[in-house]
Amino acid sequence: MPLQLEVLATAGAARRGRLVTPHGVIETPAFMPVGTLGAVKGVHPRELAAAGASVMLSNLYHLALRPGIDTIERLGGLHAFTGWPGPILTDSGGFQVFSLDSLRKVDDGGVTFRSHLDGSALRFTPEGVVSFQERMGVDIAMVLDECPPWPIDEARAADSWRRTLEWARRARAAWTGRSGGGLFGIVQGSAFRPLRERAALELAELGFDGHAIGGVSVGEPDADRRAVVEWTAPLLPADRPRYLMGVGFPKDILHAVAHGVDLFDCVLPARNARHGTLFTRDGVLKIKNAKHKEDPRPVDAECGCPSCAPGPHQVSRAFLHHLTRSGELTAAVLATLHNLRFYLDFMAEIRQAITLGTFTDLADRFATRSAGGYPPGEPGFGLPVTSNPLEPRSS
Amino acid sequence: MPLQLEVLATAGAARRGRLVTPHGVIETPAFMPVGTLGAVKGVHPRELAAAGASVMLSNLYHLALRPGIDTIERLGGLHAFTGWPGPILTDSGGFQVFSLDSLRKVDDGGVTFRSHLDGSALRFTPEGVVSFQERMGVDIAMVLDECPPWPIDEARAADSWRRTLEWARRARAAWTGRSGGGLFGIVQGSAFRPLRERAALELAELGFDGHAIGGVSVGEPDADRRAVVEWTAPLLPADRPRYLMGVGFPKDILHAVAHGVDLFDCVLPARNARHGTLFTRDGVLKIKNAKHKEDPRPVDAECGCPSCAPGPHQVSRAFLHHLTRSGELTAAVLATLHNLRFYLDFMAEIRQAITLGTFTDLADRFATRSAGGYPPGEPGFGLPVTSNPLEPRSS
Numbered sequence A, B: 001m002p003l004q005l006e007v008l009a010t011a012g013a014a015r016r017g018r019l020v021t022p023h024g025v026i027e028t029p030a031f032m033p034v035g036t037l038g039a040v041k042g043v044h045p046r047e048l049a050a051a052g053a054s055v056m057l058s059n060l061y062h063l064a065l066r067p068g069i070d071t072i073e074r075l076g077g078l079h080a081f082t083g084w085p086g087p088i089l090t091d092s093g094g095f096q097v098f099s100l101d102s103l104r105k106v107d108d109g110g111v112t113f114r115s116h117l118d119g120s121a122l123r124f125t126p127e128g129v130v131s132f133q134e135r136m137g138v139d140i141a142m143v144l145d146e147c148p149p150w151p152i153d154e155a156r157a158a159d160s161w162r163r164t165l166e167w168a169r170r171a172r173a174a175w176t177g178r179s180g181g182g183l184f185g186i187v188q189g190s191a192f193r194p195l196r197e198r199a200a201l202e203l204a205e206l207g208f209d210g211h212a213i214g215g216v217s218v219g220e221p222d223a224d225r226r227a228v229v230e231w232t233a234p235l236l237p238a239d240r241p242r243y244l245m246g247v248g249f250p251k252d253i254l255h256a257v258a259h260g261v262d263l264f265d266c267v268l269p270a271r272n273a274r275h276g277t278l279f280t281r282d283g284v285l286k287i288k289n290a291k292h293k294e295d296p297r298p299v300d301a302e303c304g305c306p307s308c309a310p311g312p313h314q315v316s317r318a319f320l321h322h323l324t325r326s327g328e329l330t331a332a333v334l335a336t337l338h339n340l341r342f343y344l345d346f347m348a349e350i351r352q353a354i355t356l357g358t359f360t361d362l363a364d365r366f367a368t369r370s371a372g373g374y375p376p377g378e379p380g381f382g383l384p385v386t387s388n389p390l391e392p393r394s395s
Helices: A044-048 A060-065 A067-073 A078-082 A094-099 A127-135 A155-172 A191-204 A222-235 A250-258 A269-272 A315-326 A327-357 A359-369 B045-050 B060-065 B069-073 B078-082 B095-099 B125-136 B155-174 B191-204 B224-236 B249-256 B267-276 B315-323 B329-356 B359-370
Strands: A002-012 A014-021 A024-028 A030-034 A056-059 A088-091 A104-107 A110-114 A123-126 A140-142 A182-187 A209-215 A242-244 A263-264 A277-280 A282-288 B006-012 B014-023 B025-029 B031-032 B056-059 B088-093 B104-107 B111-112 B119-122 B139-142 B182-187 B212-213 B242-244 B262-263 B277-280 B282-288
Touching: A002 A327, A014 A327, A024 A030, A024 A327, A024 B119, A056 A078, A060 A067, A060 A088, A060 A123, A060 A127, A060 B125, A067 A127, A067 B191, A078 B006, A078 B315, A094 A104, A094 B262, A104 B267, A123 A127, A127 A140, A127 A155, A127 B182, A155 A182, A155 A191, A182 A359, A191 B045, A191 B104, A191 B139, A209 A222, A222 A242, A222 A250, A250 A327, A250 A359, A250 B155, A269 A327, A269 B060, A277 A327, A282 B025, A282 B249, A315 B078, A327 B329, B006 B329, B014 B329, B025 B031, B025 B329, B031 B329, B056 B078, B060 B069, B060 B088, B060 B125, B069 B125, B078 B088, B095 B104, B119 B125, B125 B139, B125 B155, B155 B182, B155 B191, B191 B212, B212 B224, B224 B249, B249 B329, B267 B277, B267 B329, B267 B359, B277 B329, B315 B329
Parallel strands: A030 A263, A056 A088, A088 A140, A140 A182, A182 A209, A209 A242, A242 A263, B031 B262, B056 B088, B088 B139, B139 B182, B182 B212, B212 B242, B242 B262
Antiparallel strands: A002 A014, A014 A024, A104 A110, A110 A123, A277 A282, B006 B014, B014 B025, B104 B111, B111 B119, B277 B282
């Protein structure tokens, strides 16, 4: 197998592992910062590494449109092109089937996108998507899937899954492994338990190098997202990495880790940063609020990002408030570096807690410390206080 | 004197010095990156230091509007507020008399601005401006001056200078020195030689800690700007720093250094970066041009910025082209760090050349290497090839 997952410790279903890829080791559970076009918005790849990232996610659809796969291949592949020498996972374009639904047409053979840039047609087939990713030399390639909208009825979800499964077979057959990386299958099935369970089992038969839970973060309630994780994760092969796509808030990550998920990605830390929402160990902080105007404290005294770290260049909440209110580019950059560091530190804490046998304590501590309301309207950072992340809920 | 200038070496009128300020030493000739609102756009103060900056320029007018001097004072001054622990120079608002001419009214007592943010009135007087800067604790404060527009007739330029001189006297009298920094006077007089010469001599009588040449970079032809420097700089006291405000291109800096100027500031490297214009040792590079699409080379192989420095995170012209074409925030950040580093390295080269006695060679080398056209339409990076920077031109 091209990707080796070594499980170093467990806590219930949660596991702390090392995923060996052609471009380095991913310590799991891991968060993959999103560099849609090859770089996290506002962040130099050197700074991304300094923040503690071990793997970057990039997007095949966007890269195929611009600069194009041919260009990336001629420049030596995606690692050489982006200046990110570590592991890279590319999304297949399946999420764009959902997010760009007015610009695409799905048939049994694949997806035809109309470029959001110039209207030109771009054909994605299961085989083509595999080939694109192999030519870019990515460490983890994703199969083309159909990410259905929310809500959808069970019959349509089942039809959609049949097509995605067929695409998965074709992708698996087309995969040559010549780039040295691995290919992941994607479980769909909306929030229908029988469908998700069948999907997980069917996919597991195909011999993928890892498995993803897709079709979440598409507008579904938290409870449905969690149910999908609880139904699906245990049925995915335990010797291979499990990846929950596009999720999410720290509390969702904590929940999914407790159910055996190893990999995560989300635009949330970077996007929220650009809107002035900063993550801290005590909950979120809206830096534009007037109460921060003269607050000399760093955003989070326990954070090691360039803005929070003690030393001559530490910056205050007051300064970030000022820059954000002024609409300065600097505000977006500093906030992004902060939120990324927060997420990456959070994953490091999770890994350590699994190793030390204190994972339950960690979940409790997050729920308690951030009880000021995170995300807004929810009781805390961690899980609802009535739930135990180590006990899968009944459904 | 609160500011000590030690001249370590000279080459004709050019000098290599050390300017000791309350917050550290400025190695001169120095370029001061512009952090109008307290930070260079897109750059963390730690990165600014890493790029080699020893002093930052900030803007009193903008800071007085937002967040306000009271706030900055309560937060411990401008250094604590911005996370920039090194020397800071603040512009007085005099340039905004020029650049915001529809929003201000000048009388003999001072300037009344109408805030560009909310229309509220803000009164700047010579004494008030000194007090603002002392309260912020800056290392180098500038007097309030009237920066006249271009072109202007000699009589109006002379009237304007009389007012600016009177303001300079009042500022000098108001200056307490309690912040430990120094106060600079500003020579005006448009491009009229008798006026500039008289202004320099009159100002030199007032005992300022340094002297600036203002009223340039307001739309005048290159030749006029150079003439102003050549007339004025030699008349300013040699034992104190000389500062050419708002200038400019590397060739202009080289010219002014040759005439004894020590300090420079300009938004050019950062603003041009945001528009995809990158400085290199071989001239400027418009990164959006199609010819860079598949160019695997760094922007400048001799540059030490995060993007150009050899190593695993080096990024290519092709990648910067891609990010710039895509309108990514990352493009602005990477390009700004590059251009700042270019300017700061350029100043370091100038300092070394003066010390080693090779300043003339440096000027020649720049003129030759960048002869591909920099800035557009001009013969090169350095001076016009018919001129010798060490020989003041006749006028």
